[in-house]
Amino acid sequence: MSDNQSGGKPSEEPELSVPDDIWEQFARDSERNIRASAQKEPSARARMVTERLRQQDARGEQPAGWRTDPARQRANDRAARRRRLWAVVGVPLAIAVAVVAMKPSLLPGDPFGSAPSDGTSDASPLPDETAAPSAAPSAVDPDVPTLARPFAGSPAEQYSDGAAGIVLPPARAVGSLSKAQVEGALRLTKQLLVDANLNPATLRGGRPEAALKVIDPAQKDLLGLLNTGLRTPDEKRDPLWMFSRFDPAEVRPAGDVIKTRGRMTFEAGERGTVVVRADYTFVYPVVHAEAGATEVARTIVRRVLDTELYDPAKYQVAPGTVGVVRYDSSIGNSACDVFDGYLHPNFDSDVAPEGADPTGPTIDPYDRSGEVDDGSCGTVTRS
Incomplete structure (x- = not known):
């Protein structure tokens, strides 16, 4: 029978070893966290603002803020009206633009020159002749005359x-x-x-x-x-x-x-x-x-x-x-x-x-x- 079995001293657990540099880093981090969490004394300006707000609250006054400041409120009201106006005007306008984009001929006068010819002339009538012209009429596009437009190119x-x-x-x-x-x-x-x-x-x-x-x-x-x-x-x-x-x-x-x-x-x-x-x-x-x-x-x-x-x-x-x-x-x-x-x-x-x-x-x-x-x-x- 061995000594352990005969009631001798039991064997001890192995001892853990932590490097010194790890202990030093742990100590520094702990000290910094303690300082950061410590309660700070308010500055003089902060104390003045706090006191002014406390007195206004005691008198039932509400300080001007981003929701209650009159100038800001007027600006917000104008912005809201613009949003409502865009909802009333802008959406129909956007729809109209889309429709015209698909069918430009709906615009009067065909400003894009896209309307198909219906055989009529768009030339504006000349004013009445009251004196002899100084020269021959200028050249016009040499369109071929047709039954629909017999004066085309003239x-x-x-x-x-x-x-x-x-x-x-x-x-x-x-x-x-x-x-x-x-x-x-x-x-x-x-x-x-x-x-x-x-x-x-x-x-x-x-x-x-x-x-x-x-x-x-x-x-x-x-x-x-x-x-x-x-x-x-x-x-x-x-x-x-x-x-x-x-x-x-x-x-x-x-x-x-x-x-x-x-x-x-x-x-x-x-x-x-x-x-x-x-x-x-x-x-x-x-x-x-x-x-x-x-x-x-x-x-x-x-x-x-x-x-x-x-x-x-x-x-x-x-x-x-x-x-x-x-x-x-x-x-x-x-x-x-x-x-x-x-x-x-x-x-x-x-x-x-x-x-x-x-x-x-x-x-x-x-x-x-x-x-x-x-x-x-x-x-x-x-x-």
């Missing part, structure tokens, strides 16, 4: 429609003629222009009866020339000198609008008369006569017409008539040297255009800045 898009473009100037007395007599001469001149250049029957090759009735019957030579030209036109008796006419077997109007641009003036004549000058450009869009034709061509006719009214107290004057003193014209885009009494527009698709080759100068038929070039047939720069 300055005529900004011209007035038909007779609305013939604006009478304010009348006044001239010499021995009264204001009413001068106004009558202006109206008769417009009547002659409208029937000669805008009447659908005249344009289809009909006889311009109303225009002929305005011409003083004492002008037998002129009336004889025009009547013969309407019946049997030729180079020396051409009704196109005064009337716009198309062959209905060849072309038909592209729509029911003719564009008109010009001015009317008047002045005293040499024999106690009033002389009215009318200077107008008419733009005619047409298509081929056959059914289903869609290609559009334009013929441009500029006319300068001088009429004269005599004082009926001094001269024998037929009531409701005026004398024709001058009738000049310049025609753009019509066959040259064809004297059948009709205008013959040239189409882009024409393989062999009718008439002789142009021999006159190159002209811009929309240029109204100079005198009318009567009698020549030149090449037009645009139509």
Whole structure:
């Protein structure tokens, strides 16, 4: 039997050994924590604030804070109102912006240029012409004319429609003629222009009866020339000198609008008369006569017409008539040297255009800045 078994001294537990540096770190940390947790004496400023708050509380006063300060409260109220306003206005506005983004054409005027064309022109009408222009109209986008937009690519898009473009100037007395007599001469001149250049029957090759009735019957030579030209036109008796006419077997109007641009003036004549000058450009869009034709061509006719009214107290004057003193014209885009009494527009698709080759100068038929070039047939720069 061993000594342990025989009641000897029991064996001891092994002794744990902690390094010195660990004990030192533990001592330092304990001392720092004790100092940090120790109660501190309030500063003098803290004691003053505490005392002031205690006295206000005793008097029932509440110190201004972020919830009770009036200035801050007003600012908070304004912010709340802005939030409510945004809820009322901003949300519908955001919805509207989203809708317009999906369909911009809802905005008036199509500011983004995204609305599909409906065949109408957006060009603004020109103001009335009161004096000769200083230059030809500027170039426009070379759009191809269509049945929906027969004046596309032309300055005529900004011209007035038909007779609305013939604006009478304010009348006044001239010499021995009264204001009413001068106004009558202006109206008769417009009547002659409208029937000669805008009447659908005249344009289809009909006889311009109303225009002929305005011409003083004492002008037998002129009336004889025009009547013969309407019946049997030729180079020396051409009704196109005064009337716009198309062959209905060849072309038909592209729509029911003719564009008109010009001015009317008047002045005293040499024999106690009033002389009215009318200077107008008419733009005619047409298509081929056959059914289903869609290609559009334009013929441009500029006319300068001088009429004269005599004082009926001094001269024998037929009531409701005026004398024709001058009738000049310049025609753009019509066959040259064809004297059948009709205008013959040239189409882009024409393989062999009718008439002789142009021999006159190159002209811009929309240029109204100079005198009318009567009698020549030149090449037009645009139509």
